[in-house]
Amino acid sequence: MSQHPLRTLIETCDAAISRRDFDALMAFYAEDAALVVKPSMVVLGIPAIRRAFAAISDYFDGRLEVTQGAMEVIEGADNALVIMETRLRYPDGHGSWIDENRRATYVFRKEADGQWRCTIDNSYGTALLVAVP
């Protein structure tokens, strides 16, 4: 069975995050996309998103790993809403690793060149409703 093209795309993005290839990563974002860096902090546009990913990676000492679990895609009107189990793994600063699972929500748009690009990257999903103070 072939997998949904957006799963392949997200795998490519997560691999780029893990190896700190932010140029490759940015090819999959719409120019004025939004990234939820953390609850109540959203950045807009590719330059700011690139800086945020670099800062996040630095924060985890360049050792953040992102992989994918279960996924649902709903497509409508050249948008796609991806509901996804996103798995983060990073050092705890004391020699072992922390595993964190999120239920993410990503919005994509099919652009004029036929490519899907991310318009809204919210790895916190509906947890935003409780996470914001």
Place this chain on the structure above:
Amino acid sequence: MSQHPLRTLIETCDAAISRRDFDALMAFYAEDAALVVKPSMVVLGIPAIRRAFAAISDYFDGRLEVTQGAMEVIEGADNALVIMETRLRYPDGHGSWIDENRRATYVFRKEADGQWRCTIDNSYGTALLVAVP
């Protein structure tokens, strides 16, 4: 404080659902939008979405009421992702009422005429990941 235009829009939609005014409701959907009717059942396009809302309302004997709780909106690249507490109230068939709260995810697109229209209506939010058998 003025509220986000999408909150006003969603209030208008939910009021239209509650009074079974499906023509008014459809003005807020993109032509080829998607509606998650229930986990693993998605319908596409205004005619199918209109029929689904009428069937859902009939199922609840015309007495489904939809109101709104907490909301977060993330805007990027002419899309908006709305994370919302959606409150459903309907008769239990034995003379009393059932209250059901969902954490919904709605995707909107700002269209050429400047109006926000819904492209993906998923009232199940990230619960889709566990709800699908």
